Amino acid sequence: MQLTVVDHPLVQHKLALLREEDVSTNKFRLLTEELARLLAYEATRDLQLEHRTIKGWCGDVKVQKIKGKKLTVVPILRAGLGMLNGVLDLVPSAKISVVGLARNEETLQPEPYFEKFVGSLDDRLALIIDPMLATGGSMVATIDMLKRNGCKQIKAIVMVAAPEGVKLVNEAHPDVQIYSAALDSHLNEQGYIIPGLGDAGDKIFGTVAKR
Ligand SMILES: O=P(O)(O)OC[C@H]1O[C@H](OP(=O)(O)OP(=O)(O)O)[C@H](O)[C@@H]1O
Ligand SMILES: O=c1cc[nH]c(=O)[nH]1
Numbered sequence: 001m002q003l004t005v006v007d008h009p010l011v012q013h014k015l016a017l018l019r020e021e022d023v024s025t026n027k028f029r030l031l032t033e034e035l036a037r038l039l040a041y042e043a044t045r046d047l048q049l050e051h052r053t054i055k056g057w058c059g060d061v062k063v064q065k066i067k068g069k070k071l072t073v074v075p076i077l078r079a080g081l082g083m084l085n086g087v088l089d090l091v092p093s094a095k096i097s098v099v100g101l102a103r104n105e106e107t108l109q110p111e112p113y114f115e116k117f118v119g120s121l122d123d124r125l126a127l128i129i130d131p132m133l134a135t136g137g138s139m140v141a142t143i144d145m146l147k148r149n150g151c152k153q154i155k156a157i158v159m160v161a162a163p164e165g166v167k168l169v170n171e172a173h174p175d176v177q178i179y180s181a182a183l184d185s186h187l188n189e190q191g192y193i194i195p196g197l198g199d200a201g202d203k204i205f206g207t208v209a210k211r
């Protein structure tokens, strides 16, 4: 299975706080950022290292540094922006590629409205960030866009995943590893993850009453 559920106690505790019915916009935003940081730590665990010799305080010292360092973070608008600062805390030099998708509330299909990728995608690891993997349509569309633009190495970081979304991504793009704080039960008739978090975009941006 191409899904890693990060069961670290801090991840699970923060997810529990996010699930509270009366969580405020401010708290939801802060927790999203904190959770993104921890999930990104796991997702970057296998970055390649290279050996170097540097001058230390007592002479030459052998160290390991990240090889290449070419990485792009790909927030899916809007909700993915809520995770961006958390991920950038760990990889401050990463370039940012932005994808705008809105899920049509009736068809549940993603409708693209923005795309701006950094250069040299063929040479970079792309870390897609979006809090919710529901039907998986938005994630598959984003991976399609990245691959069309030459990207070959892609990982996805979400806060909550539904089995339906994991299956769709696995079938369409078995090379893409997904990192999530939870694999929830199912989708309801409106395509919301149960138990999930409700509408993550609305909760991060404070746009409508919470569900
Ligand atoms: O897996 P899917 O069924 O495609 O659904 C998940 C998508 O839905 C949400 O975004 P939404 O389209 O509501 O946009 P928003 O971030 O602007 O709120 C969420 O942030 C994902 O991008
Ligand atoms: O549960 C869901 C599904 C899609 N988008 C959300 O924000 N939440």
Ligand SMILES: [Mg+2]
Residues within 6 Å of the ligand: 079, 199, 200, 201, 202
């Ligand atoms: Mg939304």
